[in-house]
Amino acid sequence: MxxxxxxxxxxxxxxxxxxxxxxxxxxxxxxxxxxxxxxxxxxxxxxxxxxxxxxxxxxxxxxxxxxxxxxxxxxxxxxxxxxxxxxxxxxxxxxxxxxxxxxxxxxxxxxxxxxxxxxxxxxxxxxxxxxxxxxxxxxxxxxxxxxxxxxxxxxxxxxxxxxxxxxxxxxxREPGFEDKAREAVRKLGSKRARLYAELRTRFQQEGDGEALEQAKALLEETQNLTLGDRERLYGYLEGGGKMILAEPEAxxxxxxRMPGLDGQKMSKSYANTIYLREGDESVTRKIRTMQTDPARARRADPGDPEKCPVWQFHVIYSDDSTRAWVQEGCRSASIGCVECKQPVIDGVLKEQAVLRERAMPYVExxxxxxxxxxxxxxxxxxxxxxxxxxxxxxxxxxxx
CATH class of the missing domain: 3.40.50.620 (HUPs)
Structure with a gap:
C-alpha cells in the first residue's frame, strides 16, 4: 500500500x-x-x-x-x-x-x-x-x-x-507525451490497463470525481511503475501533461492550545514560556508565581477556574479526578491557589524528566x-x- x-x-x-x-x-x-x-x-x-x-x-x-x-x-x-x-x-x-x-x-x-x-x-x-x-x-x-x-x-x-x-x-508537455503515456498504460498489465482506461473516460467525459480517485488509488497500488511513468499516468488521467510537481494536501x-504562564499563547515574544528540558527549580518557581483568577484576592475568596491561566495547564496535565477537585475546590474556596498549582508542577516536572533523559546521550x-x-x-x-x-x-x- x-x-x-x-x-x-x-x-x-x-x-x-x-x-x-x-x-x-x-x-x-x-x-x-x-x-x-x-x-x-x-x-x-x-x-x-x-x-x-x-x-x-x-x-x-x-x-x-x-x-x-x-x-x-x-x-x-x-x-x-x-x-x-x-x-x-x-x-x-x-x-x-x-x-x-x-x-x-x-x-x-x-x-x-x-x-x-x-x-x-x-x-x-x-x-x-x-x-x-x-x-x-x-x-x-x-x-x-x-x-x-x-x-x-x-x-x-x-x-x-x-x-x-x-x-x-x-x-x-514533454515531447511525445501521449505516446509515452499510452506505453505506460500497457505496463499496467491488461486487466489494470482496461480499468484505468474506463476510469479515465468516466472522469474526462462525465466529470466523475469518484472515478478519478479510484484511478489514482489504482496507480498508487501498482508497484512496478517508474516515477516518470507514474507521473505521466497521473497527468494523462486528468487530461494534462506529465505531472512533474505533485500537489500537496494540508x-x-x-x-x-498550550497557554503561556500569563494565559496568552506560549511565545518567546511574550516572555511567558517554559522551555523543554528546563531545570526543575526554574519550572517550579515559574508555575508557583503564575497569575491566578483576580477574583481570588484572599484565600477565602471563591474563584472561577475558567478565568485562571493555571486551569489551562490542568486541562493538558491533569486527569479527570484532579480537574474535578480543582473545579469544586476553587469555586468553593476549599483549596488555595498554591495547592491548585502543585499537580501542575508535578505533571510538568514528570514530563521534563522524560525529555531530559532522552536528550542526555546527545548532550553528552x-x-x-x-x-x-x-x-x-x-x-x-x-x-x-x-x-x-x-x-x-x-x-x-x-x-x-
Whole structure:
C-alpha cells in the first residue's frame, strides 16, 4: 500500500518550549509511525526575519534537534536534515520565482500580518516577500503529499498547490507525451490497463470525481511503475501533461492550545514560556508565581477556574479526578491557589524528566546529532536531486 510522504519544518530562532512540544513535536512522533516523514531545520526561513542576528540561528540549530530527539522524533523512522545543506531547495525556489505571479505572494495573509506583528524589524525585503514561495519549494522538491499545519498555514499549502498546477501547465508537455503515456498504460498489465482506461473516460467525459480517485488509488497500488511513468499516468488521467510537481494536501493538526504562564499563547515574544528540558527549580518557581483568577484576592475568596491561566495547564496535565477537585475546590474556596498549582508542577516536572533523559546521550556526545543530520541531509538530497532532474528537463535546462 502506498504511504503518503509527510514534510514539516521548524525555524531555529531560539530554545523550544512546551508550546512547540504539544503543538508540533507530539504530532510529528505520531506521524512518523505511519508515514515516511521528512523533518527539517528551516534555517533559511529563520533568516527572513532574523537576517540581522544570524548567530541566534547558528546557536539554535543543534539544541533544537536535540529537543526533537528528546520529544521522541526517531531518526530511524524519519529523515532529519538542515534546509541549507540541500541547495536544491534554493535552485527550485529560483526557478519557481520565474513563473510565480507577484500578486500571489502579496495576498498571502501572513505577509501583512507578520509585518504588523514585527513592526520593529524592517521586513520590506525580497526574502520576506518570497518566503511563502521558498516554503512551496521545500514541499514540492520532495513531492510531499501531506503537510501538517495549523489553520493559519493553510493558505501557504494552497499557494503551493497553485504553484504546482501552474508549473505543470507551463512545463508538463514533454515531447511525445501521449505516446509515452499510452506505453505506460500497457505496463499496467491488461486487466489494470482496461480499468484505468474506463476510469479515465468516466472522469474526462462525465466529470466523475469518484472515478478519478479510484484511478489514482489504482496507480498508487501498482508497484512496478517508474516515477516518470507514474507521473505521466497521473497527468494523462486528468487530461494534462506529465505531472512533474505533485500537489500537496494540508494535514490539519488538532493540537491543544498550550497557554503561556500569563494565559496568552506560549511565545518567546511574550516572555511567558517554559522551555523543554528546563531545570526543575526554574519550572517550579515559574508555575508557583503564575497569575491566578483576580477574583481570588484572599484565600477565602471563591474563584472561577475558567478565568485562571493555571486551569489551562490542568486541562493538558491533569486527569479527570484532579480537574474535578480543582473545579469544586476553587469555586468553593476549599483549596488555595498554591495547592491548585502543585499537580501542575508535578505533571510538568514528570514530563521534563522524560525529555531530559532522552536528550542526555546527545548532550553528552554532540557528534551523534551531527551524524544524524549528515545522514538525513544525504537522504533528503537524493530525493531533491531526482525532482530537480525532472524540473530542469521540463524547463529546457538539462542540456543533455
Amino acid at each position: 502506498y504511504a503518503e510522504r509527510v514534510l514539516s519544518g521548524m525555524r531555529p530562532t531560539g530554545r523550544l518550549h512546551l508550546g512547540h512540544y504539544h503543538g508540533v513535536l507530539k504530532n510529528w512522533v505520531k506521524l512518523q509511525e505511519v508515514h515516511p516523514c521528512l523533518f527539517f531545520v528551516a534555517d533559511w526561513h529563520a533568516l527572513t526575519t532574523n537576517y540581522d542576528t544570524p548567530q541566534v540561528i547558528e546557536d539554535s540549530v543543534w539544541d533544537m534537534v536535540v529537543d526533537w530527539l528528546a520529544a521522541g522524533v526517531d531518526p530511524a523512522q524519519a529523515t532529519l536534515f538542515i534546509q541549507s545543506r540541500v541547495p536544491e531547495h534554493a535552485e527550485l525556489h529560483l526557478l519557481l520565482s520565474m513563473m510565480c505571479p507577484l500578486g500571489w505572494l502579496e495576498r498571502v495573509p501572513t505577509y501583512k500580518d507578520q509585518q504588523e506583528k514585527l513592526a520593529g524589524k524592517d521586513l520590506s525585503t525580497y526574502g520576506f516577500l518570497g518566503y511563502p514561495l521558498l516554503q512551496s519549494a521545500d514541499i514540492l522538491i520532495y513531492r510531499a503529499d501531506q503537510v501538517p499545519v495549523g489553520e493559519d498555514q493553510v493558505p501557504h499549502v494552497e499557494l503551493t498547490r497553485e504553484i504546482a498546477r501552474r508549473f505543470n501547465h507551463l512545463y508538463g 494535514l490539519l493538526t488538532e493540537a491543544p 556526545d554532540p557528534g551523534l546529532v551531527r551524524n544524524i543530520l549528515a545522514d538525513g541531509c544525504e537522504r533528503a538530497r537524493k530525493l531533491a536531486q531526482e525532482t530537480m532532474r525532472d524540473v530542469r528537463e521540463a524547463m529546457g535546462l538539462s542540456y543533455g
